[in-house]
Each structure stands twice: as C-alpha cells, then as structure tokens.
Amino acid sequence: MKKLMKGNEAVAEAAIAAGCRCFFGYPITPQNEVPEYMSWRLKEVGGSFVQAESEVSAINMVYGAAGAGVRSMTSSSSPGISLKQEGISYIAGAQVPCVIVNMMRAGPGLGGIQPSQSDYFQATKGGGHGDYHMLVYAPSSVQEAVDLTYKAFFRADYYRTPVMILGDGMLGQMMEPAEIPEAVDLSSLEPKPWAASGNNGGTQRVINSIYMSPDALEEHNAMLTRRYEEMAKVDVMSESYRTDDAEVVLVAYGIVARICKAAVDMLRESGVKAGLFRPVTVYPFPYEEIKKLADGKARKFISVELSCGQLIEDVKLGLYDSKNRPEVGIFARVGGNVMSPEEIADYVKSGRLSKSWIK
C-alpha cells in the first residue's frame, strides 16, 4: 500500500525494510529527518541508533557495526559527507558493506542549505584518498529513493562495498506517495563469514585496509578494480525518455531529470525533437548507453545540472569516440537555485550550446 512520505523518512523506512539495524548520524540540514526517524524506528526493530559527536565519528561507527556483520547506514549532507571521506576510504579499503546517504546542498564550504548536485565529483570519482569507488545511485523520486535504498544494502553486501544514495535537499524534503518493500527476513540473508563478529571458532577475522607490501597492495587494488569493472557490466542503470527520434538530448540525474522531462514534453509540443537521458547509477556511469544515442539520431547533448560543470565531464567521456561527433553543452543553476522547465526549454530553443554554465 502506498503511503504519503517525506523523502528522508522514506529512505529511512526502506533501510529498515532492507534489514538495516544500526544507524549512526549527526544533525545537518537538509537530511535531519533520516536520523530523527531512525532514532525511534530502530528501537522498534531491536536495532541501535547513536547520534555521534561528529560525522567523522558516525562513519567510523558504521565501519565498526558493518564490519561486525550488521547492515548499517549513515546519512548526511554535503559538508558532513566531506567529513566522512576518511572513513569511507577505510571502509572501501577494508571491504565493508554499508549504505551512505547524501542529501546534497550547495557549496563550497558551508555554502547554503538549498538543493544542489555539487558533490557529483566527490561521489563518483572517489571522494576520499586512495583508489576506490562506491556504487552510487541517484534517485529522482521518493519511490525510486525507496527502491534504490533497499537495493543498495543487497548490492553493498554482494560486493562488500560502500554504496551511496546521492539525493538532494529537494528529494529529501518533498512528499510523495511511496510503497515500502516487504521487510526482509534477517535470517534469510547470506551469512558473512568475513565479519569480525566475535565467536570466531578459532579462525581470526581482521577488518583492515593496511597492506605494507607494495605487491600485496597492488593485488588488493586490482581486486577492487575488478569489482568496479563488474559493477560497470552488471549494475549500470539508466532511463531514456522520448529519445528514439531525439536530435537534442538533455542529460540529467536525480531531481533535475524530472524537471527535464517536463521540458522535453514542452519542447515536443513546440516541434523540437528533444529527449532525456537519465543516469540512475552515476557510478558506474552508463557510458555505453549514452553513446548509443549518439550512434542514432542525437547530435546535441546538453548536460543539465545543479553544479558548475561536473556531470558534463562524464557526458563527454561517454561521447568522446562517437563517430558522429555530437556537440556537448551545459545548462546549470547552482547555489541552491533550481531551474524551471521553461528555462530549460527556452535554452534549447535558443540553439545555444554553452561551454560554461555561466550565462
């Protein structure tokens, strides 16, 4: 049954359904409903909630709880996610599965509290130190946030990797009807023989990311890389909307993609063959899928983003060896501003293809 839910609360409830039993957070706008919800909801299901003294501490609590084999999550927003980067790097290196929610706000620095997508590079290109990636889902509706959060715990366990839900202040704050998946039976989950959960029966389990021998570390890096290559084959998700005959393709993820859909419909009504390509996973990025559009009729791609030219880099990477040499431009609003469908449609109709987001 569908329930009207706020994005942040829906994400929290989806995590509970997926078997999340430990949550560690710290207050920061606009994601506060996630820890608030978890603080009472985890009690009902026999889990544990800690409001940590900082995001640095919270992510390390996740490292401990998830490393001990319990499905665990933390959430934050941009400045707080920056503080978590050290811990995320350790978690990735130590192969600990967990879910991290980032309801992005505008930056840099303290920035603002309005919606933004300015942590795209941080989320998709590593964020913390060392060679690692996370599987990154970018939901564009409350229902999709629920479904991807639920899925995230299973993919995290499968790969033993951190998975990020990359939302924004708007997604976290808006209310939509959403259906929560049926709660998993915890006893049905795959056992985690690698977890440092005590009672090891004589076989020591160690959760760590230290490899003092260059050869051993290189092998570890190779193992992680193979995992990311598998993700690129198995986990890539994208949506194409009215792209079959599209000549102009808007590329956008998350909440911006919904605004773009409205813009595409407006453009179609006025005779412009426009479409939308929406990455659902932003890491791994659907490079092959966007290239197929360029192999077809699409000759113009416009990255529509709430950042100063971040998504556009992956758009270009996807298209760089396309034989039809499509043109790529950017249309962006930043600082917490969000574009309207009319602004996007007007930009497309103007025929411009900007190299820079600055007007």
Add this chain to the structure above:
Amino acid sequence: MDKIVFSKPALLTDTPMHYCPGCTHGIVHRLIAEALGEIGEFDNVIGIAPVGCAVFAYNYFKCDMFQAAHGRAPSVATGVKRARPDSTVFVYQGDGDLASIGMAEIVHAATRGENMTVIFINNGIYGMTGGQMAPTTLEGQKTTTSQFGRNPLEHGNPIKICEMLSTLTGPAYIARTSVHDVKNVRATRDALVRGFKMQKQKRGFSLIEILSTCPTNFHMTPIAALEYVKTTGVKAYPLGVYKDVGLNEEEAK
C-alpha cells in the same frame, strides 16, 4: 609430578612481535591477554587496533580485530558494541591517537558510557613516525618537533586524560598504572582485570592509562627508559584509580 606454573596466555598468537627492544607494548599485550583469560573471555572478544606502533596488534591477538583510522578506534568500537552487545570489546590506543587526533572520539565514547574497555598507552611521544611531540610529552622533554624541550609557552601543556575523563558521569572505571617495574606490571594487570569485569557486568566505559616507554625515541637504553618513567613520568602523571563505580563482587568472582 611436574606442574605447569607459567604459560602463554591463550589469546596471544605465536607471531614474533615487531616492537623495538625494550618497548613495553609487548608487556601490555600479554597483560591484556592474561586479564581476558582471567575473566574467562576467550571466544567472544573483538579488539580495535589503532594507528601507530600497535597498528599490527591484530597479529598478536587471536580474537577478531579491526584496524581503525588514527584516533577513531572508540567510534569503531562503539559500532562493534552496538552491533554485537554480547561481545567483549577492547580498544588499544597510543597518546597521539587518543589524546590528540582522537580526543573527540574518546571523550564522547566515555560520556556515552559505551560498555567497552580502552587501553591507553601513554609514553609521551609519537613512536611510529619517529619521535615527534605528543599531547602528553612532558614539559622540557626533547622530541623531534620540540628539539629544545617542550616549552608550555610555545607548545602548550601536557594533557592529563584520566583527570579529564574522570569528571564525566559516563565512565565506570578510570585508572592510571605503569609498567616500569614488576610491582607496577602486576598492578596494571589487576587494573585491566577490573576494567574487563566492569564491561562484563555492563557497568559502562572503562579506561586504563598505562605509562610506557619508547627507548628508541627517548634515545635511552630500555633500563634507563624505565627509570625515566619511574622518576619523572609518574610525577607528571600520578598513578591511581581516578574513578570506580564498584563491581558486584559476588558476580565478579
């Protein structure tokens, strides 16, 4: 008939330790294993190793272990304990780890009363990185980053962790001991046993600060380093029990 009167604690592995000659980490590792053995905890123990010389502590303990980022061990232990409340969790940290970069984590784990036992090695110096000034470096002590001796006007004053943490409501047991001679080694063992008993009885947070040596970076022989702790260290960091909420003695037997 022959009787075994002394043996290796069950929780220690046979791995040769990498510590420098005269380093007291080895003594403390053994005491932890003995103390856990004494309270009957062999199987369900989870340890957290720090960054610093004890980064490889997981090679020496047979239990499940985590290696934490610098200063974050109390937070990792919090996660572990929340996930596995029935396990016995110990945290092993040096003075740079606990009293400098990890000050927020240790204070908040203590004030939450997290039911864990922290072993805090205070030797007044950064050992692994080559002898830099620690938050606990004594006034006048020469290190590679205080080459004319620690000057409070320039470098600030040494931090006293037991004194600070014992002002909090959360901790159940806070004690400072030393391993500079046999008598104090035995007292340290007793303090560790009491700390672990506190955890077993779910009394909350326990911390045992252990004054230790680093002969390599003190530029002293092992014996001179122990003498230094005995004459100088204990004056700056008085030994004793700073907080003790009491055990259920019947249950503790």
